[in-house]
Amino acid sequence: MLTIENLSVSYKGIRALRGASLQVKKGEIFALIGPNGAGKSTLLNAASGIVPIAQGRIQLEGEVISGRAAHLIARSGLIQVPEGRRVIGPLTVAENLQLGRQASGVRGSDASDLDQVHSLFPILAERRNQLAGLLSGGQQQMLAIGRALMGRPRVLLLDEPSLGLAPVIIREVFDALIRLNKEGLTILLVEQNARLALETAANAAVIEQGRIVHQGEASALANDPVVADHYFGRATAA
Known part of the structure; x- marks a missing residue:
């Protein structure tokens, strides 16, 4: 691969x-x-x-x-989850996930990708409207992984x-x-x-x-x- x-x-x-x-x-x-x-x-x-x-x-x-x-x-x-997570703090959880999708150029509905991310990390669904910068370190790591997954690596x-x-x-x-x-x-x-x-x-x-x-x-x-x-x-x- x-x-x-x-x-x-x-x-x-x-x-x-x-x-x-x-x-x-x-x-x-x-x-x-x-x-x-x-x-x-x-x-x-x-x-x-x-x-x-x-x-x-x-x-x-x-x-x-x-x-x-x-x-x-x-x-x-080929999509990387960087050291230190590097989520965009002033954006919400949902906006960070969408950014990962847009940056990777994926087209079409995001419903199945969001379902996968939310299934893996239910806290991201609960905190979808929270600013990423206010998440704990562990939640930010989950968000960074979820953001990468939105690009369908x-x-x-x-x-x-x-x-x-x-x-x-x-x-x-x-x-x-x-x-x-x-x-x-x-x-x-x-x-x-x-x-x-x-x-x-x-x-x-x-x-x-x-x-x-x-x-x-x-x-x-x-x-x-x-x-x-x-x-x-x-x-x-x-």
Whole structure:
């Protein structure tokens, strides 16, 4: 579904990505984990067209999308939920959802898409007329995901969806992602909580200093002593 080949990105002469490659299969959750500053968000932003790439190629279902403007990539079906949620605070919940639909260029009735979002996150239906800036952090994360879903993504990119959320809200958000995946949505997940990411995903990769250093089945990576020691602590690795 999504192929990233030999991707390199530089910021002011500093290489943020160094020949990163990965493949996300249709209908799977793929997790990308790694330390802060490793290049996780850069990879998502490069795939989304938000930052320019110095080298490499990105394909969505075999179609080359690298080099396109960000809004055209979104309209092709690759839609990102950014780190920090970035909902539009002065707009209502309903207006934020409509913005996600309009920005992605989806035409026709929005009834079924709204039904899906409200079914996943009933609080958004209850708060439809509330300003987004007045929502809690967890509710804003739900809104950010719902806004992306209104664009009917073929691949959903999520950047640190658990960041700053209470455990009970994290579980609710991840249960929604698992439900979406079971309904057929392909998801590329960047997540600080490595254990949760590997428990949720089918396949995964580890990125360090801009390079993919491990890749394979998520369960195998979770049981790899090197990965476990690095991301879960020595007690778990033992």
